[in-house]
Amino acid sequence: MIARPAGLSRAVPALYSLALAALILGPLLGPGYLLLRDAVSTPRSFLTDSALGLTDAAARAVPQDAAIAALTSLLDGGLVVKAILLAALWLAGWGAARMVAALLPTTGLGPQLLASTVMLWNPYVAERLLQGHWSLLTGYAALPWAVLAALRLRRSARPWSPGSWCPLGLTLAAAGLTPTGALLATTLAAVLLAAPGGAGSRWPRLAVAAALAASASAPWLTATALSGAGAQGSDPTGVAAFAARAEPGLGTLGSLAGLGGIWNSAAVPATRTGLFAVAGTVVLLAVVACGLPALWRRRGNPVIAALAVVAAAAVLLPALAATGWGMTAGEWAVTRVPGAGLLRDAQKWVALAAPFYALAAAAGAGTLGRLGVRTSAGRVRSGQAAAVGIVAVLLALPDLAWGVGGALRPVHYPPAWERVAWQLRAADESGDVAVLPAGMFRLFPYSGDAPVLDPAPRMLPEDVLQTGELIVAAGTVEGEGGRARDVERLLLAGEDADGLARLGVRWVLVEHGTPGPLGQSRRTLDRLDEVYSDEELSLHRVAGDVAATGAEAGRRAASVVAHLVWAALLAGSASVLLAHHVRTGRGRGRADQA
Structure with missing residues (x-):
C-alpha cells in the first residue's frame, strides 16, 4: 500500500x-447581498450609536455591527x-x-x-x-x-x-x-x-x-x-x-x-x-x-x-x-x-x-x-x-x-437606498431617523417570500429608531426601544411634527412597496419637508431644532475602547500564532534539508 x-x-x-x-x-x-429574516447585509454600514450598542435596545449585535461598519469603509x-x-x-x-x-x-x-x-x-x-x-x-x-x-x-x-x-x-x-x-x-x-x-x-x-x-x-x-x-x-x-x-x-x-x-x-x-x-x-x-x-x-x-x-x-x-x-x-x-x-x-x-x-x-x-x-x-x-x-x-x-x-439567494437593493444615504451624509444634520410603515420587518418585492429585518438601520449613516418589537406565531414580543415606540405612536396618530423634534427625530423615511401600518401618518408627513421621493423610498425632514439624544462623548469613547480591546485580542492572537507557525515551518524546512 x-x-x-x-x-x-x-x-x-x-x-x-x-x-x-x-x-x-x-x-x-x-453577486448581491444577504437579506433573509434576521440577516441584513448592505453595501456600507456606519459607526452609529446603534452599531456600538448605546441605544435603549439590548446590545445583541455588538461588536458585529461596529466591525462590519469598519470593514465596509474599505470593502x-x-x-x-x-x-x-x-x-x-x-x-x-x-x-x-x-x-x-x-x-x-x-x-x-x-x-x-x-x-x-x-x-x-x-x-x-x-x-x-x-x-x-x-x-x-x-x-x-x-x-x-x-x-x-x-x-x-x-x-x-x-x-x-x-x-x-x-x-x-x-x-x-x-x-x-x-x-x-x-x-x-x-x-x-x-x-x-x-x-x-x-x-x-x-x-x-x-x-x-x-x-x-x-x-x-x-x-x-x-x-x-x-x-x-x-x-x-x-x-x-x-x-x-x-x-x-x-x-x-x-x-x-x-x-x-x-x-x-x-x-x-x-x-x-x-x-x-x-x-x-x-x-x-x-x-x-x-x-x-x-x-x-x-x-x-x-x-x-x-x-x-x-x-x-x-x-x-x-x-x-x-x-x-x-x-x-x-x-x-x-x-x-x-x-x-x-x-x-x-x-x-x-x-x-x-x-x-x-x-x-x-x-x-x-x-x-x-x-x-x-x-x-x-x-x-x-x-x-x-x-x-x-x-x-x-x-x-x-x-x-x-x-x-x-x-x-x-432559500439563500443574494438580493440587489434598488438605487434609492444609496441616494437616501447620500442625502443624509450631505445634509450633515444631527437627529435620528424614524421609519414607516411601523414595525421592524419588511416584505419587499426584491427580498423574497420571507419577512426580513428593515435594512434601514444598517444602510443609513444616522441612527434609525427601532422598537425591538417582534411578531411571532404566538403574538407580539415587546422590545426595549421605548423612545422608538413613542415616535411610532406619534406618527401613526398623525400628530404635530413638534413632537418628533422633542423626541430627537430629524428624518422620517417612508419605505414603499412593503406592507405595514401607516395609520394617520400622512397628516404628519404633510407638515414636513420632502427632500427625496421615488417609487421605493421617500425621505422627509423635520425643520427647526431637534432635541439631542445621542450618546455622550464619554460613553461613546468607552464603547469604542471596549471594541478596540476585542479587536486587539483578535488581531494580536492571530499575529502571534501566525509568527509561531512561520517559525515552526522554517525550522521544519531546515531539518528536512539537513
Missing part, C-alpha cells in the same frame, strides 16, 4: 470542509458578510477534523471527514442559516477550536505565556462577534479547563481564560452597562415564543437531540416539516451512537468525559426550558435577572452538543468497520465505513445543499 503524504492528509480535511461550505451556501456566493458589505459566513462554515468543519485528530490520534482520514460532515451538515446549521443568524454561526464554528485551545492550555505549565493562551484568545474573540457566540465558546472552554488533570493547577488556566473571555466580551458587556438596556428586563412572553419547538414525530427532546427544534417553524428545511425529519434524526443519532462504546472506553480522558456532559446538558436543559415549569422559571429570570433575555432562545444552546457528536461519529467509524461484512479483500475498513456514514448524513438532510434548498 502506498503511504499518503502527511501534508496531503492534513490538507484534505480543510479542502473537504471548504467544499462542503461552498455547497451549503451555493447561490449566495454570487463592499455584501462581500464582507459572505466571506465571514463562508469562513465560519469552513472552519467549523475543519476544526472538527482537527479536534478528532487531537483526541483520537489513531483515527484515520475517513473518520475525520465524517466528523467534519456531522459538524457542518445538520439541522442546526440549516435552521440558523434560514433564520438569518449568520454571525451566530461564527460562535458555532469556534467550538471545536475552543476544544483544541483548551487542550493546549491544559498541557501547558505556563498558561500565561502567549504560546499557551493565544489559541484560546483568538477562538474566544472570533466567537465574540456576537454575545451568544462568546458565551458558547466561553462555556465550553471553561468546562474543559476546569476538568481534572492537565499540567499544574487548574486555577491559573481558569484565571487566564476568564481574562480572555472578559476581553472578548468587552463590547457587549460595556454597551449593556452604559445603556442600561440589560437592566430593564425582557418581555416574559418571549420565553414561550422562543422556546424549542417539537418537530413532526420527534417531540421536543427528540428534535433537540437531532440538533433541530428552532422556535420559528418557517425557518426549517422542507425535509424537517414532515415525517422525513424522524428518518433524518434517526440516521444522525445512529451515526453518533455507533461511537459511544468507543468513547465510553476512553471515559478516563477528562476532556472526552467533559464534552459528553456538556452535550447531554445542551440537549436536556433546553428541553426542560420548554416545559411548563421551565417557562415559568424563564419568565421570572428575564424580568428580574439583568441580561437573562439573552437565554430565551433556548434551542441555540444545543450547539454545544455538536463537538461531541462529531467526535462520536468519528469514533463510530471504527465500530462501523468492525460490524461490516467481509468481502474478498477482507473486512470493511474504517475509512470505508466513514464514507458510508458521510453519505448517510448527507442524505439525511438533502435540502441543506445549494443555499438550503435555494
Whole structure:
C-alpha cells in the first residue's frame, strides 16, 4: 500500500470542509447581498450609536455591527458578510477534523471527514442559516477550536505565556462577534479547563481564560452597562415564543437531540416539516451512537468525559426550558435577572452538543468497520465505513445543499437606498431617523417570500429608531426601544411634527412597496419637508431644532475602547500564532534539508 503524504492528509480535511461550505451556501456566493429574516447585509454600514450598542435596545449585535461598519469603509458589505459566513462554515468543519485528530490520534482520514460532515451538515446549521443568524454561526464554528485551545492550555505549565493562551484568545474573540457566540465558546472552554488533570493547577488556566473571555466580551458587556438596556428586563412572553419547538414525530427532546427544534417553524428545511425529519434524526443519532462504546472506553480522558456532559446538558436543559415549569422559571429570570433575555432562545444552546457528536461519529467509524461484512479483500475498513456514514448524513438532510434548498439567494437593493444615504451624509444634520410603515420587518418585492429585518438601520449613516418589537406565531414580543415606540405612536396618530423634534427625530423615511401600518401618518408627513421621493423610498425632514439624544462623548469613547480591546485580542492572537507557525515551518524546512 502506498503511504499518503502527511501534508496531503492534513490538507484534505480543510479542502473537504471548504467544499462542503461552498455547497451549503451555493447561490449566495454570487453577486448581491444577504437579506433573509434576521440577516441584513448592505453595501456600507456606519459607526452609529446603534452599531456600538448605546441605544435603549439590548446590545445583541455588538461588536458585529461596529466591525462590519469598519470593514465596509474599505470593502463592499455584501462581500464582507459572505466571506465571514463562508469562513465560519469552513472552519467549523475543519476544526472538527482537527479536534478528532487531537483526541483520537489513531483515527484515520475517513473518520475525520465524517466528523467534519456531522459538524457542518445538520439541522442546526440549516435552521440558523434560514433564520438569518449568520454571525451566530461564527460562535458555532469556534467550538471545536475552543476544544483544541483548551487542550493546549491544559498541557501547558505556563498558561500565561502567549504560546499557551493565544489559541484560546483568538477562538474566544472570533466567537465574540456576537454575545451568544462568546458565551458558547466561553462555556465550553471553561468546562474543559476546569476538568481534572492537565499540567499544574487548574486555577491559573481558569484565571487566564476568564481574562480572555472578559476581553472578548468587552463590547457587549460595556454597551449593556452604559445603556442600561440589560437592566430593564425582557418581555416574559418571549420565553414561550422562543422556546424549542417539537418537530413532526420527534417531540421536543427528540428534535433537540437531532440538533433541530428552532422556535420559528418557517425557518426549517422542507425535509424537517414532515415525517422525513424522524428518518433524518434517526440516521444522525445512529451515526453518533455507533461511537459511544468507543468513547465510553476512553471515559478516563477528562476532556472526552467533559464534552459528553456538556452535550447531554445542551440537549436536556433546553428541553426542560420548554416545559411548563421551565417557562415559568424563564419568565421570572428575564424580568428580574439583568441580561437573562439573552437565554430565551433556548434551542441555540444545543450547539454545544455538536463537538461531541462529531467526535462520536468519528469514533463510530471504527465500530462501523468492525460490524461490516467481509468481502474478498477482507473486512470493511474504517475509512470505508466513514464514507458510508458521510453519505448517510448527507442524505439525511438533502435540502441543506445549494443555499438550503435555494432559500439563500443574494438580493440587489434598488438605487434609492444609496441616494437616501447620500442625502443624509450631505445634509450633515444631527437627529435620528424614524421609519414607516411601523414595525421592524419588511416584505419587499426584491427580498423574497420571507419577512426580513428593515435594512434601514444598517444602510443609513444616522441612527434609525427601532422598537425591538417582534411578531411571532404566538403574538407580539415587546422590545426595549421605548423612545422608538413613542415616535411610532406619534406618527401613526398623525400628530404635530413638534413632537418628533422633542423626541430627537430629524428624518422620517417612508419605505414603499412593503406592507405595514401607516395609520394617520400622512397628516404628519404633510407638515414636513420632502427632500427625496421615488417609487421605493421617500425621505422627509423635520425643520427647526431637534432635541439631542445621542450618546455622550464619554460613553461613546468607552464603547469604542471596549471594541478596540476585542479587536486587539483578535488581531494580536492571530499575529502571534501566525509568527509561531512561520517559525515552526522554517525550522521544519531546515531539518528536512539537513
